[in-house]
Amino acid sequence: MVIDGAWRALGPDLESLSGPGGAPLTRTVKLIVLPLIVRPALHPDFAVDFLAPEPAARLDALIRESGARLVATAQWFTLLKRTRRALGVVAGHPQDLYFQRCFELAAEHGEPAAGAGALARAVVEEVADADGGRTVDALKRYLADAAQQARLEGELAVAWEGRLSVPAADTAAAVALAGEVLEACGGAEGPRNSPSYMSMVEAGHGELLGRALWAHASGVWGRGDLPAHLGLTKRQLPPRPEVGRGASTATLPAPLDRTLFERLFVVLQSSARREELPTVPELVGREVGRSCAPLGLYDESLRVAVLLGGQLAVGLDPLGIEEPAPWHTAAHRAVNSRWRREASVLRARRMTVSPRPDPDGGVLDALAQDLRTPWTAYMRRLWVRLHGRDVRDAPLVDAASAWAVLDGVARSVMMDHRARVRSALRTLSASAAPTAVPEAAVVAEAAESRSA
Amino acid sequence: MTRASVEVQVTRGDDGTVRVAGPGIGPDFTRAVLDVAGAVLTWPVLEDPVPPSAEIHDVARAQQWLWAVYGEGVAVAVQACATGELSDVRVPADMTPLAGGAARLGFGHWAARWWPASYLDGIPALQPDVLGLELVALTHECQQLFDDERDQPDDCVGELIGDHQVALDPLLQWWHATPPSTDTARRLERVLRAVDDAADSTESDGEALRRLRWSLAQPRPDSAPVAVDPVALFVRHDDYALAAGEPLVAGGRVIARGAGTNDWRRYPPGFVDAAETAVSWTARALGARRQIEVEVVAHIAAPTTSGPLLVAEVGVDGVRASRVPLARRDDVWSGRGDLDLSAGETRPRIEIGVLLPGFDPGPEPEGGADRDAIRALVRRRLATAAQPIASNTAAYEGSSGPFLAEIAAATADEDY
Incomplete structure (x- = not known):
């Protein structure tokens, strides 16, 4: 509110950073005003929802002082957008891509002056090329070589054979701890950090689950009808990964059935922050070992997240037709109440x-069927997101960050469902004969590792 | 900024959600809803504009818009409820411009799903692409309601542009053909400019968008506008005329006939004529056999299918007995099935409902009065839309004023 007031007082020259009503855009606040001007980390008294009058006045002054720079930022943004159009660049959200760069340009050069056009062109091109060759095409070229393929196949065979084949231990204790962590996560007061989470990581409970999958354990989830893998593979046991040389977003298999190519394809497809990834040869080299590790993940905290996610997913009730079970946790109640909404x-x-x-099935029945087995979609999305983190070396350091991922996946599964219903209904209304429901869920998956 | 002030009740639920309660809410088809950052907003479409009800599941996220929709008092009360200082409080809410924009966006989404188009009732359909582009503009104007968390399906400018950009060229033509001093012209320009602006942020591209960009950069052609019939620009379904279907069975003795229930909730939009009388049935005796024929008048824009799609649910004497698959013949969905009646049964109580299998959420208590109220509402709106509005009114600036799709539909009214 203070930001809004100060913003409007700066006048009409901020148009390209403002919404149609004159208020700053959501991204203006999130990408420029908060991190670059307000900087709550330096001013802890700004980091509250309601400011007292004195900090409010200081905040107001802080924003007004930046007025000239903001006006220049707005002009740079207009110029960059125009340049982007002229160059025919459409990928990415211009506000995400350029806002902070514009603020830097404004600091360095003030308002765009002579030579600004060339500068803008350079920035737009630089941002567009920032992936540094970490592309699906580069992956395809790298794996196209037959000798390379043979070498990787050999490495995969050795790694798969070398898996520690200790018999799977009892997972009951691990699942019980998962329940404790989930109880601490979903409460009305927001996530509380649970010490059980770190002890699960230290005890290697995620790895335990991974080995249980290899040993074809059943009864892991306390329901005899559910396999330990919850749909992470279509087979009884996860197969040895192959190298692969192609992938299609529409027909990606279950996560643990994917080839090396398919696993990395999903990572590379996401456009954001690709420059932070290892180079393609490095990516491939590490994926060999990763794909033969328990649950196809290296990092134990991410494997524990699979265990937590499984325990959450088996208690989801998207259709709102089941009685809450006694083992349901605060996390289950939080997600199920979102489904009711x-x-x-x-x-x-x-x-x-x-x-x-x-009784008559109907085209929409397939969607309802997926809602009756919600863990499959949930685990698929969760795995992709965790895999994206593993590739980027981003472990989940505490229960709260694990919950942020688990909760985010629950939301994505719900969004997928609505997208699929919408697209199924559109197909029904538009065309004559009923046709198969497009797999919006699969298409959406490419966006997963982006949000990791 | 403040137009009026009403009191709303802010309460905290056991599960941590905070509710801002507006007026009571009727059946599904009388609710306009909007998924926004951290909350769901709801308006009763049958009542006068009011601040929405809100179910706030993430107060921190909702604070980005709460004050702009309800005013500061409500934002503070919600915060107090979230922290547990208060559990139930009444506070005055302002009618803000953002509340108006949000209500209009919510109503637009409602109209896209529940507009009771009917040949029988003489209620024209709304052109979905024109409505879709206006929703783009409104969503763009209400950006403050949404954030980056990707869990707000109504923050869907990209999909809307993708789905409805076919209407861009006709809207441009309509704009160029409309005298610039009129409200319709201003509304058209505002929508087109907002679509152009919104397209930037969504990776949208295409011929129609480039033409739009180019046109908006040109000065308006100053030749006198040629009168253009907006309807002609968008017509997709010509020649809808209610052709009586061929009789299904010849012969047999009619033992009863009647009307069924047309519950809009049980099938998607665009399939069945929304009139109360659209569902009818005839029971016949053929020797010892009893048969029922069901006829359902199709929606003006219903798909022509080769096979059965909808079914009629047949209840006899309070028992849900059987289903009859319905296939499209001309402008009617129809089908026939055996009726399990004892030969002596002369006055069976027959109830018919029409539904789409897999979609049907199940039968609900009668909603006939609410359906009538909805029909009356859209008739009033269409009558308003048919009136040329005096220039320089502020009607289009707020949440009132007809949608472009309503203006186009109302102008086409003579055809019905």
Whole structure:
């Protein structure tokens, strides 16, 4: 509110950073005002939802002082957008890509002057080329060589054979601890950090689950009808990964059935922050070992997140038709109440699926069927997100950050569902004969490692 | 800024959600909803504009817009409820411009799903692409409601542009053909400029968008506008005329006939004529056999299918007995099935409902009065939209004023 007031006082020259009503854009606040001007880390008294009058006045002054620089930022942004159009660049969100660069340009050069056009062109091109050759094409070229393929196949065979084949121990204790962590996560007061999380990581409970998958354990989740892998593979046991040389977003297999190529394809497809990834040869080299590690992940905290996610997913009730079980945790209640809210919105938007199996099936029944086995979609998305973190060496350092990922995946699964219902209904209304429902979920998956 | 002030109740639920309660809410098809950052907003479409109800599940995220929608008092009350200082409080809410924009966006989404288009009732359909582009503009104007967390399906400018950009060229033509001093012209320009602006942020591209960009950069052609019939620009379904379907069965003795229930909740939009009388049935006796025929008038823009898609649910004497698959013949969905009636049964109580399998959320209590209220509402709106509005009114600046799709539909009204 203070930001809004100070912003409007700076006048009309901030148009390209403002919304149609004159307020700063959400991204202006998030990418420029907060991190570059307000800097709550330096001013802890700004980091609250409601400011007292004195800090409010200081905040107001701080923003007004930056007025000239903001005006220059706005002009640079307009220029960069125009340049982007002229160069035909459409990838990415211009505000995400350019806002901070514009603020830097404004600091260095003030308002755009002579020569600004060339500078803008250089920035737009630089941002567009920032991937440094970490592309699907580069991966394809790297794996196209037959000798390379043979070498990698050999390495995979050795790594797969060399898996520690200790018999799977009892997972019951690990699952019970997972319940404790989830109970601490989903409460009304927000996530509390649970010490059980770190002890799970130290005890290697995620690895334990990975080995249980290799040993074809059942009964891990306390429900005899559910396999230990919860759909992470379509087979009884995860197969030895192959190298592969192609992938199609529409037909990606279950995560642990994917080839090396397919696993890295998903990582490289996401456009954001590709420059932070290892180079393609490095990516491939590490993926050999990773794909033969328990759950296809190196980092133990990420494997524990798979265990937590599994325990969460088996208690999800997207259709709102099950009795809450005694082992359901605060996390289950939080996610299931979000599904209830979603169901109510979908009813108001006339986008329902029948909660009970329909005797006549119907095209929408496949979607309802997926909601009856929500763990498959959940685990698939979760794994992709965790894999993206593993590739980027980004472990989950505490229960709160693990919960942020688990919760984010739960939301994505819900978004996928709505997208699929929408697209199924559109297909029905647009065309004559009922056709297969497009797999929006799979298409959306490419976005996963981006949000990792 | 403040137009009026009403009191709202702010309460905290056991699960940590905070509710801002507006007026009571009726059946699904009378609710306009909007998924925004950290909350769901709801308006009753049958009532006068009011501040929305909000179910806030993430107060920290919602604070980015709460004050701008309800005013500072409500934002502070919500915060107090979230921290547990208060659990139930009544505070005055302002009617802010953002509240108006949000209500209009919510209503637009509602209209896209529940507009009761009917040949029988003479209620024209809204052109979905025109409505879709206006939703782009409104979403863009209400950006403050959304954040970056990617869990707000209504922050969907990119999809909307992708789905509805076919209407860009016709809207441009309509704009160029409309005298610049009129509100319709201003609304058209505002929508087109917002679409152009919004397209930048969504990786959208395409011929129609480039033409739009080019046109907006040119001065308006100053030749006198040629009158253009907006309807003609968008017509997709010509020649809808209710052709009586061929009789399904010849012969047999009619033992009863009647009307069924047309519950809009049980099938998606665009399939069935929204009139109360759209569902009808005839029971016949053929020897000892009892058969029922069901006829359902199709929506003006219903898909022509080769196979059955909808079904009729047949209840006899309070028992849900059977289903009859319905196939499209001309402008009617129809089908026939055996009826399990004892030969002596002369006055069976037959109930028919029409539904799409897999979509149907299940039957609900009668909603006939609310459906009538919705029809009356859209008739009033269409009547308003048909009136040329005096220039220089502020109607289009706020949340009131007809949608472009309503203006186009109302102008086409003579055809019905």
